Amino acid sequence: MRKTWFGKAALIGALFASTSALAQATQTEDAPVYLIADQVFLDGEDLLVASGHVEARQGERRLIAEKITYDQTSDTLTIEGSIRLEDGSNTVVLADSAELSDDMREGILRGARLILEYQLQMAAVEMQRTGARYQQLSKVAVTSCHVCDDGKPPLWQIRARRVIHDQETRNIYFEGAQLRVLDVPVFYLPKMRLPDPTVKRARGFLIPEIVSSSTLGTGIRTPYFLPIGDHADLTVSPLLSAETKTVELRYRQAFYNGDIEINAAGSQDTLRQDVGRSYVFADGKFQLPEKFRLQFDIETTSDSTYLQDYDYSSKDRLDSALLLTRDTRTSSFGLGGTFFETLRSSEENDTQASRVGEARYELRMTPQAIGGEARLGFLMHEHVRDSRTDIVGRDVQRVASSFDWRRSWIVGNGFDFQLLGGATTGYFDLDDDSTLRERTDYTIPYASATLRWPLEAVGAQGGTHLLEPVIQLAWSKDDTTDIPNDESTDVEFDSGNLFSLSRFPAPDQTEDGLRANIGLGWTRWGADGSYSHLSLGRVIRAEKDNRFSGSSGLAGLESDWLFETQIGQVEGPMLTARSLLDDHLRLAKVEAQLGWEFNRGTLDATYLWLDKDTQEDRDSEVSEWTLGANYQFAEFWTGAVEWRYDLVDDYTSKAGLGLRYENECVKVDLSASRRFTSSDNLDPSTTVGLTVSLSGFSAGRSSGAVRQTCKT
Incomplete structure (x- = not known):
């Protein structure tokens, strides 16, 4: 016993x-x-x-x-x-x-095997313990692959004459190291140091990447990671090829109340010989005392094509901003400035509103005498152009204050009735535009009454239905007819602003006159997890408003019909579509998106169609498909595809393919992309990338890795 x-x-x-x-x-x-x-x-x-x-x-x-x-x-x-x-x-x-x-x-272990983080295995003929810090292994085989007893070698292993594991610094030192793939020697190093799997931030080289580009040639990127204390790090990534010599930098630092990240690069290449090229992107967020938040964003580049030549960013307008905000239950404050830089060949920075500053404050109050909620707001705005040329160099400063009161009641058989009334007053100060007065004062009174009637029912199959008709009467008196439209040139009409007092995105324009905003929404939640939503709405005016573009759907006495729908599963495929239709069922805008997350991958497809509209700087119609998907087609293999197709000009503007092999011990990524679009300063290009990483010498295994099993 x-x-x-x-x-x-x-x-x-x-x-x-x-x-x-x-x-x-x-x-x-x-x-x-x-x-x-x-x-x-x-x-x-x-x-x-x-x-x-x-x-x-x-x-x-x-x-x-x-x-x-x-x-x-x-x-x-x-x-x-x-x-x-x-x-x-x-x-x-x-x-x-x-x-x-x-x-x-102290002591010796024979036939020893050391397993770190249940991932990295070090099998040795003998392991010697020296003090409480070092473990020395002789004639060692190291791998993170699952090893079977069938005699077959693992996918990869490192054979070494001697390995020392330093438990204090958590580093692994190799002597006479040989990398083998399927037991075939492919690489030899007399000495090598790697972090063990418990290390989160180890100084040293990261996984190199082979990159091949039709414009930059074939090169290798070798990142080097340098931790700076416990809360900062620097990654230096040289990129060398026959066409370019580039150094990429990433600096990160965490503070007790925020963090910053800086990404930058500098290049000498054959695309622009004898000219240094560079970019800097930086951003940070900080929580300050008294619930203040500080955010900053810096974006700059040496020339208009550098970001896309090196695939750092696809942005064609850069914005650098500084913003200080504070939001509480009863107030909202914001102060900030933004500097814009255009990279488009069709635009000039001198004639763009490149410097924008704004300050705002809003206070919410609950007057006991009349009930409801009162809001008091102040706004100051300025945007400046560098050009001093008349009209095209126009600068604008505006100051405004507003006060309104709103209240809602539940009346009758579940009717939700809401009232809103208020006024905005302020003035515009205009420079470098001889066609307009220097100063324009204005006052805009506004009011609205909204009636909603939500109706709920449960169907025979257990599904819940919600039907909600809404009608809103709105009125405002716009007194800003002499103010130029600098900020409200692109107007979107959707369910988010169907019941707004103004569909213009900025206060330099406000809708005028009496109008009725009507809508009907229907939603169904199925007992089986299905989801359906349909909404329909339009705007009917007493007088025409000619400031809206033709494709906005808001021009004329009656707007186009706004149609939106969502159909699918709460945890499954979901189709979302939005369109504008006139009374003759002619379309002005169409947008549809299919999103689907399933066990083996994801699918995201989008279709967009916009009618031509010179008021929105669109000389021809836009019609395109975009597709992004990844699919695990075998146990260790995942494929990815990216595609963008222009239906108007009948050509592919961008395409990409990716292939990944990943198990518990290795990850291989192969990608290829082609940018077909070209302009006066940007040529089509093809980029191919390859990275191979061995698991076990980092902070743990990828959560998506599949572990191999042995056949019995």
């Missing part, structure tokens, strides 16, 4: 005097020791022997072996037979036999 021994005897306690020497642990050394074995006996006065299914525990530490002998005279432990040592973390030591000091700080 198996016997169980409990106690604090010194001889038994010596078995676990310090197992943390083999694998660091956090338990206190005075925790009770439990020894379980088939037999535990004293052999003479100096030898304690435990044999047969021996298991010793102290806290979360566990030692399993067939036989343990403790010699009190020499203070040594002799451990035999299928040794397994766990420390309660993610480190496991396996061995055939061991001879260790009583505190396990």
